[in-house]
Amino acid sequence: MQRRVERLFKYSRITNEFRRLSFESFILDGRPQPVKNAFACAKAYLEYFSRLRSGRNNSIALLGKSGSGKTHLLIAVANSLLSQGVGVLYFPWIEGMNDLKSNFEVISDKVQQLKQVEVLFIDDLFKGRKTVTDFQLEQLFDMINYRYLNHLPIMVSSEKDIDQLCTIDEAIGSRIYEMCKDFTVILKGDKSLNYRIAGKL
Numbered sequence: 001m002q003r004r005v006e007r008l009f010k011y012s013r014i015t016n017e018f019r020r021l022s023f024e025s026f027i028l029d030g031r032p033q034p035v036k037n038a039f040a041c042a043k044a045y046l047e048y049f050s051r052l053r054s055g056r057n058n059s060i061a062l063l064g065k066s067g068s069g070k071t072h073l074l075i076a077v078a079n080s081l082l083s084q085g086v087g088v089l090y091f092p093w094i095e096g097m098n099d100l101k102s103n104f105e106v107i108s109d110k111v112q113q114l115k116q117v118e119v120l121f122i123d124d125l126f127k128g129r130k131t132v133t134d135f136q137l138e139q140l141f142d143m144i145n146y147r148y149l150n151h152l153p154i155m156v157s158s159e160k161d162i163d164q165l166c167t168i169d170e171a172i173g174s175r176i177y178e179m180c181k182d183f184t185v186i187l188k189g190d191k192s193l194n195y196r197i198a199g200k201l
């Protein structure tokens with residue numbers, strides 16, 4: 001089992017720095033209520049994962065404010081799942097899409113992995129100032145629709161809320177909504193939500 005876990009961590013593309021992120025290192029004291037809700041949501045998702053993983057609503061989305069801890073919490077879930085022997089792939093939106101685009105010869109292998117891995121974590125979905133390209137939408141739809149049809153969980157972080165995701169692409173946004181609807185937190189509010197600058201306010 002230990003060797004399998006090591007192999008899964010290596011395959012997950014989670015860096016050593018991110019391997020250290022956990023629920024224990026996430027501070028709740030004095031943090032705004034939406035952050036506490038996101039923490040509780042991520043914890044509950046982890047707890048119920050084995051029971052809900054093959055159902056229709058088997059996924060989680062933490063959406064909203066930059067710096068509020070979305071990536072930290074979902075990496076904490078990913079690290080726990082990996083230590084239990086569940087395969088997770090980390091797909092940071094911008095780098096992940098650039099990587100697909102620049103490796104055209106192996107793109108179908110890579111997309112195949114993203115479709116079939118036990119859990120796919122798409123971090124910072126639709127991040128970037130430039131508009132989303134047709135290439136990105138086609139690849140993403142392929143992954144999400146496959147996972148939707150086959151009841152394979154996704155974890156999603158994004159600064160966009162569900163309405164904004166649907167405005168960009170309704171087929172994608174509405175599938176994410178349905179998959180994540182039991183475990184979705186929208187982190188809305190002022191700058192105090194941003195942990196990076198919270199101490200400086």
Ligand SMILES: Nc1ncnc2c1ncn2[C@@H]1O[C@H](COP(=O)(O)OP(=O)(O)OP(=O)(O)O)[C@@H](O)[C@H]1O
Binds near residue numbers: 027069124157
């Ligand atoms: N409550 C917290 N306790 C401890 N560290 C935190 C907490 N919230 C955030 N952090 C740390 O602050 C930094 C920013 O958090 P994180 O990257 O998770 O934010 P994010 O919501 O994903 O932001 P973005 O939308 O910009 O990607 C990280 O280093 C994270 O570990």
Ligand SMILES: [Mg+2]
Binds near residue numbers: 123124
């Ligand atoms: Mg993030």
